[in-house]
Amino acid sequence: MNIETKVVVAGKDLIADGVVSLTLRAAGGEPLPRWQPGAHIDLLLGDTGLVRQYSLCGDPADTTVWRVAVLREPDGRGGSAWVHDRLDVGTEMSARGPRNHFPFTGGQRCLFIAGGIGITPLLPMVEAADRAGTEWRLIYGGRSRASMAFLGELARYGDRVTVRPQDETGLLDLDDLFREPHELVYSCGPEPLLAAVEERCTGGTLRVERFTPTSIEGPETAFEVELAQSGLTVSVPPGTSVLDAVTAAGVQVLSSCGEGTCGTCETVVLDGVPEHRDSILTEEEREAADYMMICVSRSRTPRLVLEL
Template sequence: MTDLLEVEVVARDLVADGVVQVTLSAADELPPWQPGAHLDLHLAPGLVRQYSLCGDPADRSVFRVAVLLEESGRGGSAQVHRLQPGQVLRTSRPRNHFELVPAKRYLFIAGGIGITPMLPMIGQVAGSGAQWRLVYGGRTRASMAFLSQLQEFGEQVEIRPQDETGLLDLGELFNDPDTLVYCCGPEPLLKAVEERCPPGVLHVERFNPKAPLSPEGSFEVEFAKSGVSVAVEAGVSIVEAAEEAGVQIETSCREGTCGTCESVLLEGVPEHRDSLLTPDEQAANDVIFPCVSRARSPRLVIDR
C-alpha cells in the first residue's frame, strides 16, 4: 500500500469496559479530515484494520480511535489493545465514505462502539445551529464509551443501556422524512433501522460486511488505463483476476467495507456487493468496489 503515514502511540486510555482509545501523533502536521472519516491501521504484517476517527478534526496534531475488544474477532482489536505509548506503526491517510451531509435536522443512532464516528459529527452539528438528537444504546452504561463527554449536550442525548431500558424502540424515531438519519453499530441494529427508515434519508456505516454472497458467474473486465482484459471466473474476485494479470488495485479489507479499492466504472452493469454505497449511489453505476462486486452484464470496463 502506498502513501502511508508513520505515527506514534502517544496515549492509551480505557474509556469504557473493553474499549480503549488510542491517540496517535506524527512528526509533521497530520492530514485534514472530516467527521465520518476512518483510518486503515497497519497493526502487524498482513494485519490491517479500519477504525473511525473520534477526535476533533480541527486538531491536526493527533488522530484518535476507540476500539472495542472483540474476544471472538480476527485479532485486530486485540492488537490495538496491546499498543503502548512509544510504539510506532503505519496508517493510511483518512478516507470518508460516511460523510456528514448539510441538513437542518439530524437523528444520530449509535449502538455500542458505533458511537465513535458520531462524536465528531455531533461536535460539528452542535456548532452549526442545526437541530439534532442522539439515541445511544449499549449493553450497560459501563460498556458505553464517552458518556461523560456526551453529558454536556443535555437532553439532546438519550442514553439507553439495554439492561435498564431494553432494546432500542426504533418505531418512535422515524416521524420526520426531512430529518437525515446517521446510524452506526452492530448489524442487527443497522438492518432494523434500514427496514424502518424513510427512503433517501439514511446514512449507515458498517464495521463488518453485509452477509457475503458467493462469487458466482463469469464475466470479462477491461482495465482501460492498463489496456488489459481479463476473464473473471466464478470463485475469483475482480481484484484477484486483476492481480493475476499484473494490474494492481490498492486494497485493504477485501470485504467491501473500507473503500480503498473504489474504482470508476466506465461501461457495463455491476452487481454491487459492497457495504458502502447507498441505494441511490448504487443505481448511478459510476463506481465499483472490485474486491467484492461482480457484473450483471457480460463485460465491465473499469478506469484502472
C-alpha cells in the first residue's frame, strides 16, 4: 500500500548501542493502517528530502502505534544520523505504507536467522509463530550483546532463541544449522549473512529481506514501454531506468530507494517479459512476471505494457 499517513513521534528510546526505537502515532489520533509480520513503512525524514524504509517490529494487533528501530550507519547517506541526532519526540512527519514483500506465511518448522538490525522484521514473526503453536527456532547474531536490540523481549522464549554475539562466539555456524530440515526459513541481516544462508538452504523454502541491493548486471538494450492507463508509449534507452523514462514523460510514480529493495515502485505488468533486477521478488514471482520494480528492472522483450 502507498497510503500516506501523518504520524507523530510519541517515543524515542536508545535500546542498544547505536540503535533507537521510535514509537509513532497518527497525528490526528485515528487508528493506523493495519499490517502483518514482515511489513515495513517509508518514513519521509522532514526537510531533508530523504525517504527511508524501516521494518515494523511492534504488535500488529495494536492500531494505536507503530514501532520501528533505527541503526545508526556511520557510513550511510544521512538518514539514520538524522533520526538519531535531530528527530525529537513530538515531531510530525509523513509515513507511507505499510508494504509487505517479506510476508510470514507460517509453517510447521520455522527457522529464523537474524543478523544485527535484521532482527526487526523477525520479531513479530516469532510472536506469530509462537502464538500459533508452530515449532520454531531463532538464531540471532550481532557484533556484541550491547549492540543487539530486543534481547530482553526475546528472553521470554527461553532456549528457542539462541543469541550469538560475534565477540563471544564468532560467526554463526550455518553448516550446523542446516544439518536438520526446516519447512520455512526466514532471514534478514547484512548481505554476507544472507548470501551464506542462500548458499546452504537447498531444501525447504527460504525468504530473505535485504537492506542493500544484490548486484545484478546485464546488457543495457533499448525497449519501449506502453503505459496502458496514460495512453503513452515511452522509449527506454540504455542507461536509463523505466522509472526515469516514465517520469520524464510526465507520469508520476511513487518511488523511494531507487535500488530495487523497498518495493515502492512496484508496477503491474500487463504484457511483455520483464528482466528482474530487484532484490525483493522470489523466483516464483519472477517467473510469473506479474509485477516489476521499475527503478532497476528492464525488459527481455522489445515492448512492455505497464498498468500506469
